[in-house]
Amino acid sequence: MIKYSLRCRDGHRFESWFADADAYDALARAGHLSCAVCGVAKVEKSVMAPRIGTGATTSAGPEARIAPEGKSRPLATPSTPQEKALAELRSKVERESEYVGGEFARVARAIHEGDEPHRSVHGEAKLAEAKALLEDGVPIMPLPFASPRKTN
Known part of the structure; x- marks a missing residue:
């Protein structure tokens, strides 16, 4: 690679x-x-420039990386404007909507049909479920990040 x-x-x-x-x-x-x-x-x-590993780690430990200014920072810290925008979007989605997990398709449909109270939700859906929701006029959109429950 x-x-x-x-x-x-x-x-x-x-x-x-x-x-x-x-x-x-x-x-x-x-x-x-x-x-x-x-x-x-x-x-x-x-x-x-090629990156050549020395095998040494920073004083912050192996979970840190060297930032362009020479300061170490955690791997999870956004560094580019795009990463910062995604982090802000994720924070807003998690703060302002309810996580419904694998029940997303069922809950979104129930909200759309008035069987459940109107609210913002996010979760996971299979491709076929998402297509069916869109075909039925349920307003949904994919999020540009994975659920934190699905990451290491």
Whole structure:
């Protein structure tokens, strides 16, 4: 595996992993690469330095990483504007709606049909359940993050 620092024609910078250099080249030639920020299809490798591990950890322990300023920070701390925006959205969703887990499709339908009190809910649904809700006019949308109950 190899990680490349990439840049789109609009100047957005992001990283992506590839099986090897040939895999990147093949995807680029086929036009299958796009900017992770704006979606533009014109993406190229940008200048990057290889990261060489020393085996040593910081005083904060192995759960920390080195921030660009040389200060260590926890892995879970958002560092880019996109990560910060996602963290704020997640916090707002969790604060202002009820988690209903795997019952999401049933609860969303019941709220839509007036069988349960109107409220904001979030949870998980199978693709077929989500499609059925949308086809029936139930206003739902996917969230751009996984439930914290489903992460390590």
